[in-house]
Amino acid sequence: MKACCPIQKFIRRRRKEARPGEIAAAALDVFAEKGFAATRLEDIAAHAGVSKGTVYLYFDSKEALFKAAVEAAMMPAVEAAEALAGDTSRPAADLLREFVFGWWQMVGSTALGAVPKLLVAESGNFPELSRWFHDSLISRAHRAMIRIIEQGIAAGDFRPVPAALAARIVFAPMFSFIIWRRSFAGFMCDLPEAEEFLNQAVDILTHGLALREPKP
Amino acid sequence: MKACCPIQKFIRRRRKEARPGEIAAAALDVFAEKGFAATRLEDIAAHAGVSKGTVYLYFDSKEALFKAAVEAAMMPAVEAAEALAGDTSRPAADLLREFVFGWWQMVGSTALGAVPKLLVAESGNFPELSRWFHDSLISRAHRAMIRIIEQGIAAGDFRPVPAALAARIVFAPMFSFIIWRRSFAGFMCDLPEAEEFLNQAVDILTHGLALREPKP
DNA sequence: TAACTTACTGACCGGTCAGTCAGTAAGAGA
DNA sequence: TCTCTTACTGACTGACCGGTCAGTAAGTTA
Numbered sequence: 001m002k003a004c005c006p007i008q009k010f011i012r013r014r015r016k017e018a019r020p021g022e023i024a025a026a027a028l029d030v031f032a033e034k035g036f037a038a039t040r041l042e043d044i045a046a047h048a049g050v051s052k053g054t055v056y057l058y059f060d061s062k063e064a065l066f067k068a069a070v071e072a073a074m075m076p077a078v079e080a081a082e083a084l085a086g087d088t089s090r091p092a093a094d095l096l097r098e099f100v101f102g103w104w105q106m107v108g109s110t111a112l113g114a115v116p117k118l119l120v121a122e123s124g125n126f127p128e129l130s131r132w133f134h135d136s137l138i139s140r141a142h143r144a145m146i147r148i149i150e151q152g153i154a155a156g157d158f159r160p161v162p163a164a165l166a167a168r169i170v171f172a173p174m175f176s177f178i179i180w181r182r183s184f185a186g187f188m189c190d191l192p193e194a195e196e197f198l199n200q201a202v203d204i205l206t207h208g209l210a211l212r213e214p215k216p
Numbered sequence: 217m218k219a220c221c222p223i224q225k226f227i228r229r230r231r232k233e234a235r236p237g238e239i240a241a242a243a244l245d246v247f248a249e250k251g252f253a254a255t256r257l258e259d260i261a262a263h264a265g266v267s268k269g270t271v272y273l274y275f276d277s278k279e280a281l282f283k284a285a286v287e288a289a290m291m292p293a294v295e296a297a298e299a300l301a302g303d304t305s306r307p308a309a310d311l312l313r314e315f316v317f318g319w320w321q322m323v324g325s326t327a328l329g330a331v332p333k334l335l336v337a338e339s340g341n342f343p344e345l346s347r348w349f350h351d352s353l354i355s356r357a358h359r360a361m362i363r364i365i366e367q368g369i370a371a372g373d374f375r376p377v378p379a380a381l382a383a384r385i386v387f388a389p390m391f392s393f394i395i396w397r398r399s400f401a402g403f404m405c406d407l408p409e410a411e412e413f414l415n416q417a418v419d420i421l422t423h424g425l426a427l428r429e430p431k432p
Numbered sequence: 433t434a435a436c437t438t439a440c441t442g443a444c445c446g447g448t449c450a451g452t453c454a455g456t457a458a459g460a461g462a
Numbered sequence: 463t464c465t466c467t468t469a470c471t472g473a474c475t476g477a478c479c480g481g482t483c484a485g486t487a488a489g490t491t492a
Contacts, residue, residue, distance in 0.1 A: 011458095012456090012457070012458065012469085012470065012471080013458080013469090013470090014457090014458055014459065014468080014469045014470070015469085016468090016469065019469090019470095032340075033340045034340050034341060035251055035252075035253060035337060035338065035340065035341065036251075036253075036254070037251060037252075037253035037254040038252075038253040038340075038341055040448090040449065040450085041449075041450060041451080042449080042450095050470075050471085051470065051471045051472060052450090052451085052471085052472075053451095053452080053453085053470065053471055053472065054469080054470055054471075056450095056451065056452080057469075057470075061450080061451080062450065062451090117336060117337075119399070120333060120336060120337065120395055120398075120399045121251055121333075121336065121337030121338075122251065122337075123398075123399035123400065124248075124249040124250050124251065124254075125250060125251065125254055127402065127403075130399065130400060130402075130403070131402075131403045134400050134403060134404055135403075138400070138404075139406075142406075159423075161416065161419075161420065162412075162416060164406065164408070165408055165412065165413055165416040165417075166416065166420065168389075168392070168393075168396075168408070168413065169389050169413075169416060169417045169420055171392070172388040172389040172391070172392035172393075172417075173384075173385050173388040173389075175388070175392050176384070176387070176388035176391050176392050177384075177388075179336055179391075179395070180384075182339075183335070183336045183339035183346065184339065184346060184350050184354070186343065186346075186347075187343075187346070187347045187350060187351075188350055188354075190358075190380065192380070192381055192384070196378075196381065197381055197384065197385075200377065200378060200381040200382065200385060201381075201385045201388075203377075203424075204377065204382065204385055204421065204424035204425060205420065205424055206424075207375075207423065207424040207425075207426075208419075208420035208421060208422075208423040208424025208425075209420060209423075209424075210423075227488090228439085228440065228441080228486090228487070228488065229439090229440090229488080230438080230439045230440070230487095230488055230489065231439085232438090232439065235439090235440095256478090256479065256480085257479075257480060257481080258479080258480095266440075266441085267440065267441045267442060268441085268442075268480090268481085269440065269441055269442065269481095269482080269483080270439080270440055270441075272480095272481065272482080273439075273440075277480080277481080278480065278481090
């Protein structure tokens, strides 16, 4: 086999430890932009600065790479979200605000923001991955938010709304914003700033949940 | 070419007028489930009860079929939404509720509910289609909702919130619900009923927008 | 019922890409 | 500096699928 590379693009390096992480991160980027099926393994390899063969040294298949990329990216965020929800010593409205902004900082504003869009896009093709995503991420975050709202109701800060429904409604603006930003940012010139959008959302939601009369 | 069909699956019928609509509808179903790239033309053809060749009698390419399917499905809904928004004779809170439920009935609860998910999933691969979707659908609906909220502010029913932001926040629960239902319905056993979810969302949103003190 | 038109069919072609593996060279050890 | 191990490369293969078109038969006209 001949040595190609007439202009010696890059010096070859051996970095066994760093590769899997770099490849998974590159995969997340490319999958996020093109979706699973439309992504070519060679694009991911190029994006990670390796050849296609190297990808197959560390991952069994395209699908395995996809799962690994999603899991590696999301797990820390899940754990951080759980930890935050455990703190029940503060007013529910504060926790709600912190939850929304914390999620934005950890997921929405980073490369992880691609994951929800990706999972939505590929839910038909990867049912078990979708189930994993739902059970180990959405569900846990949802339960945490339910606890916050129930706490607010118990303290007399919030109206007695059905907490399970309200929790989903609180999530919706953030979720939608992440999706919109990833899908339509290019030509959605009126897309608001995350900060001001989420501030307004938290404001409307906490007003919407709050009791009209201050408790006696 | 030999005549195949040893068990004569179905009697061949010639129905030139009905085909394009049937094929586009079938395409929407299959695209919605699998995404654009992962959908095989033969699956669409089978779903529409014709052979692959017939699809190419009526549509130039897979991409043309995709666009035709999306446009045919969404256009009536856009026009109906615009018409509804023109009615400014009623209280803003009523219009808001009607807008949300009308959208659900026209889009979310029907096969059209697949379109938002589809557009999100394929936005990277079809930028012009995404732009068309945004400009001729999202934008128009957004402007209509802004008008409703500004009307509510002017009438003293709503707090003076930034209408452009609030409009997006009002859309978010409905949009999210459509996406969740389409992506995770199979195993999301705690997914609420649309009716009660949207009712609760409208309740929280209108409470959140409302002035605390009734105007004198 | 024969001759004709055309909606419809499905085998085939060519391009694309996931996955393979013989070959290459970076770096370690002596 | 030479040898050895193995991380890495990229040309290649086989499967798959979008798109084509020669062929078939449903329906129509005379």
